[in-house]
Amino acid sequence: MGAVSEPNNLDDLVVRLSGVGVRRGRSDLLAGVDWTVELDERWVVLGPNGAGKTTLLRLAAAELYPTVGTVDLLGERMGKVSIFDLRPRIGFTSAALAARVPGDELVRDVVVSAGYAVVGRWREAYDRLDTDRAMELLGALGIAHLAERTFGTLSEGERKRALIARALMTDPEMLLLDEPAAGLDLGGREDLVARLSTLALDPDAPAMVLVTHHVEEIPPGFTHALLVREGRVVVSGLLDDVLTAENLSKTFDQDLVLERSGDRFFARRR
Numbered sequence: 001m002g003a004v005s006e007p008n009n010l011d012d013l014v015v016r017l018s019g020v021g022v023r024r025g026r027s028d029l030l031a032g033v034d035w036t037v038e039l040d041e042r043w044v045v046l047g048p049n050g051a052g053k054t055t056l057l058r059l060a061a062a063e064l065y066p067t068v069g070t071v072d073l074l075g076e077r078m079g080k081v082s083i084f085d086l087r088p089r090i091g092f093t094s095a096a097l098a099a100r101v102p103g104d105e106l107v108r109d110v111v112v113s114a115g116y117a118v119v120g121r122w123r124e125a126y127d128r129l130d131t132d133r134a135m136e137l138l139g140a141l142g143i144a145h146l147a148e149r150t151f152g153t154l155s156e157g158e159r160k161r162a163l164i165a166r167a168l169m170t171d172p173e174m175l176l177l178d179e180p181a182a183g184l185d186l187g188g189r190e191d192l193v194a195r196l197s198t199l200a201l202d203p204d205a206p207a208m209v210l211v212t213h214h215v216e217e218i219p220p221g222f223t224h225a226l227l228v229r230e231g232r233v234v235v236s237g238l239l240d241d242v243l244t245a246e247n248l249s250k251t252f253d254q255d256l257v258l259e260r261s262g263d264r265f266f267a268r269r270r
């Protein structure tokens with residue numbers, strides 16, 4: 001599965017992977033991946049540890065080149081375009097990025113500095129408009145009151161939200177979230193899922209791709225799913241078609257039951 005479906009409008013394509021493989025030494029981190037993401041789509045990428053989810057997201061973030069196949073991002077072919085032109089058009093959050101943010105950086109500056117595509121080493125004067133925009137985003141994520149705190153003093157949940165605000169700072173055409181709810185308590189997870197749901201349902205929001213291990217973390221409003229296992233796409237397509245007990249069981253190599261309550265999903269072993 002995972003065949004490239006023909007998009008309605010080529011201009012709306014934000015990601016197109018064709019026959020993509022990523023090889024390191026003798027290991028295939030990814031193999032034979034075909035995937036397209038359109039502007040109005042919100043994708044969840046699900047799979048067990050080590051399946052290749054982060055590798056897939058890093059390809060979409062222009063952080064990694066494929067070993068084989070082609071990657072088109074926002075209408076540009078990777079390898080033929082400067083990644084420095086491409087990256088401000090892509091919002092990306094990950095644990096690796098969080099680890100690079102200096103603990104003594106003010107939260108407001110963590111967000112504003114996204115416009116300069118650097119963390120921790122910008123000290124240029126910045127525009128008042130940038131500050132206003134950063135404050136607006138921190139407000140939308142419910143942490144405007146933390147703007148003057150240093151990043152290092154934030155809780156895990158507050159850091160995740162600050163980094164999502166940062167990822168949105170450049171008004172990207174695509175927002176990539178690598179396990180945004182990892183490490184959050186139940187309240188923190190539910191709060192984040194609700195905020196991501198609001199974003200997902202906003203027609204003006206960018207295309208979104210969210211990587212997770214847990215179906216409970218799928219925000220309402222997400223439209224598509226890609227299930228990956230051992231570097232290969234198990235199935236991809238519309239969320240309602242793809243998210244079945246059978247597909248999940250295949251992906252996680254467990255006999256799983258999937259339950260749906262309203263617009264949320266829950267899974268457990270049979």
Ligand SMILES: Nc1ncnc2c1ncn2[C@@H]1O[C@H](COP(=O)(O)OP(=O)(O)OP(=O)(O)O)[C@@H](O)[C@H]1O
Pocket residue numbers: 024025027029047048049050051052053054055056213
């Ligand atoms: N540079 C590398 N060299 C060799 N193997 C690597 C390299 N980078 C990643 N891997 C391996 O590739 C596989 C896929 O890694 P990736 O981080 O994409 O998985 P993931 O699905 O995001 O996992 P997790 O859910 O645990 O974060 C893993 O088995 C990982 O150990």
